[in-house]
Amino acid sequence: MVVFVIANFVATVGVRMRATAGVSGKSRLRPAEITVLALAWIAVFLIIGGMSIAGVSGAAIYTLVPLTVPLILGGLAWAAINAARKDWRPFGVGLGVAVVGAAGLLAGVVAAWAVDGVGLCVVLLGSAAAIVWRQRRSVVRP
Amino acid sequence: MTDELDPLIHVPTRLKIVATLAALPDGDTLSFTRLQDLLGLTPGNLIIQLRKLEEAGYLSTEKTRNGSAQKTTVALTRQGHKALDAYTQALRDLLGGL
Numbered sequence: 256m257v258v259f260v261i262a263n264f265v266a267t268v269g270v271r272m273r274a275t276a277g278v279s280g281k282s283r284l285r286p287a288e289i290t291v292l293a294l295a296w297i298a299v300f301l302i303i304g305g306m307s308i309a310g311v312s313g314a315a316i317y318t319l320v321p322l323t324v325p326l327i328l329g330g331l332a333w334a335a336i337n338a339a340r341k342d343w344r345p346f347g348v349g350l351g352v353a354v355v356g357a358a359g360l361l362a363g364v365v366a367a368w369a370v371d372g373v374g375l376c377v378v379l380l381g382s383a384a385a386i387v388w389r390q391r392r393s394v395v396r397p
Numbered sequence: 398m399t400d401e402l403d404p405l406i407h408v409p410t411r412l413k414i415v416a417t418l419a420a421l422p423d424g425d426t427l428s429f430t431r432l433q434d435l436l437g438l439t440p441g442n443l444i445i446q447l448r449k450l451e452e453a454g455y456l457s458t459e460k461t462r463n464g465s466a467q468k469t470t471v472a473l474t475r476q477g478h479k480a481l482d483a484y485t486q487a488l489r490d491l492l493g494g495l
Contacts, residue, residue, distance in 0.1 A: 276431055277427050277428035277430065277431020277432070277434075278421065278425055278426070278427055278428075278431070279425065279426055279428070279470060280421075280422075280424050280425035280426050280472075281422065281423065281424030281425055282422040282424070282425050283425075
């Protein structure tokens with residue numbers, strides 16, 4: 256699993272770097288924005304560590320929190336970054352992901368997987384539909 | 398009907414340039430060297446084509462200097478996007494009956 260995650264990360268970063276080589280401007284993340292995303296990711300581990308020290312049950316710490324809190328914090332961070340950029344489609348995606356995470360948290364350990372899975376599908380399909388709608392308004396389709 | 402095809406964009410090399418730049422997200426620019434790599438053009442040929450498109454207001458170029466290195470970036474202007482939209486529509490109309 257760890258190998259798969261690392262391989263996936265390396266492949267994703269490699270493909271993205273190749274695809275965006277020579278591109279600069281609004282779509283590139285600035286250092287401050289990367290810091291915000293990294294802090295959101297680090298905060299998840301701090302929360303897990305804090306809950307572990309506080310003696311919260313293992314099911315919550317190792318199942319519910321990793322399933323939902325990264326979506327809430329990552330989604331909110333992404334929404335905040337895109338609100339600052341006035342880029343409203345990714346802002347909506349970030350907010351949607353955060354709402355899905357919150358719904359998964361409220362649904363509990365057993366239902367969190369289903370809520371996250373269905374919720375993320377809805378958010379990502381909604382985002383894809385928004386992109387298609389925007390492209391169809393233009394005659395030129397990339 | 399072919400009068401509607403913008404002769405400035407209709408040249409294959411310039412059509413490739415405009416289509417490539419149109420694929421960039423709003424507010425983004427592409428470096429001269431990357432554009433050259435993507436299209437397989439010589440620097441001289443690319444400069445000539447870019448100049449023609451820039452003179453027509455279809456694209457903007459920006460030169461930035463970082464120490465001794467100079468970087469040139471290019472982007473399609475709103476007018477360039479509109480021209481490509483019009484060109485594509487004219488082409489669709491022209492070929493629609495086939």
